[in-house]
Amino acid sequence: MPNGTQRATDIAIVGAGITGLSIAWHLADKASVRVFDGSGVGSGATAIQPGGVRQQWGTEVACLMAREALAFYAEIGERLQPAVDPAFQACGYLFACHTPEELAVQAKNVALQNRVGIPSRLIGPDEAGALVPGLDPSSLSGGAWCESDGYFDRPQAVVAAFADDMQRKGATIVDRHVERLEHDGSGWRLVLRGGESTQAQAVVVAAAYDSPALLAPLGVALPITRASRSLFYSDPIRERLLEPLVVSHERGFAAKQLADGSVLAADLSAGTVPGEGREVWHRRVRATITELVPILEYVSFPVLVEGFYDVTPDRQPIFGEIQDHDGLWIAAGLNGRGLMMAPAVGRLLADSILGETADPTLDSLTLARFDQDELVHEAQVV
């Protein structure tokens, strides 16, 4: 916060993805807020995500944030007054385990989740088969299941709802790319593409994998890299084939039928091995479909959509004010969980920027953690 104690009342947010929009929404009642994005609202990874919302994580900080976010989304109608109902469906998420070792990992995760009030549980192969019609459980050692995890049928309606409601509260969206940030007295100068500039008391950089480029000229090294993620989509199918989301870490596989009938399937290792491409990813997806969800065997996947995760070394986001740069905040490195965490991210950052509460949740997520030897890795990234 500028000058250590002064409350920032004029705040610029760089990036109008779901992260920047939620922070703006949470600040808008108490501060003057402008959100800058030269590519348009929700044009980054936010445009690609298909709407998954889950609480089954492997670290306490991620579980707490996911739980808070889901509670917010349960009241999205009253809180954001969306123009279009985003239609959350609690379809359940199954983390399928093929070995006793993976089952032991999920058992530990479930114990942690239950400790913080998340109603997940460990199940055997037969129950997995009963909960997920179309699943062949014969290769499974069991799984972890949470029935309140689910999907927004219309995920872009969530993005629009944050953007619309934050503007009703008085925040504005500025259709400009921020080229550079400069210290300016006790505040900040934002140099915009085209040459103009503007000032703000505080700046929040919520520009996902583009955040390091903005902070590097200030001598701040952000360990965030861009990692490709691809989703295969089928054409819409009238029959309902696969209601819950099924994930297998061991097979690097995830699949779900969306509300419009299209089936999405992902090879989670796609993009990680140089030289591999669509055909290899497709072959791997098909092999796991045959083994695990044979009901999808006759579904074809003509569409491949690519997006990007903003990845950190410990797969945890980076939040908080940057040391030695009063009034400069970071909220990036969401590692594939931006939509499902957005309400908690917005609340945590807004409280902290306004100096209202010192939530210990943020302590473990600051940039300064990378100066220490021990990072707490989040392994439940899909």
Ligand SMILES: Cc1cc2nc3c(=O)[nH]c(=O)nc-3n(C[C@H](O)[C@H](O)[C@H](O)COP(=O)(O)OP(=O)(O)OC[C@H]3O[C@@H](n4cnc5c(N)ncnc54)[C@H](O)[C@@H]3O)c2cc1C
């Ligand atoms: C294939 C795929 C599937 C996913 N599935 C899910 C899912 O089911 N559930 C879930 O919760 N998450 C999912 N995610 C992750 C989710 O999409 C992201 O975590 C989330 O959208 C990140 O939001 P963000 O606002 O932090 O970043 P972004 O949405 O990337 O927004 C960053 C914005 O910053 C802007 N920007 C960058 N540089 C500047 C600058 N210098 N000046 C002004 N503006 C700038 C960009 O134009 C962009 O609009 C998925 C991601 C992918 C790729």
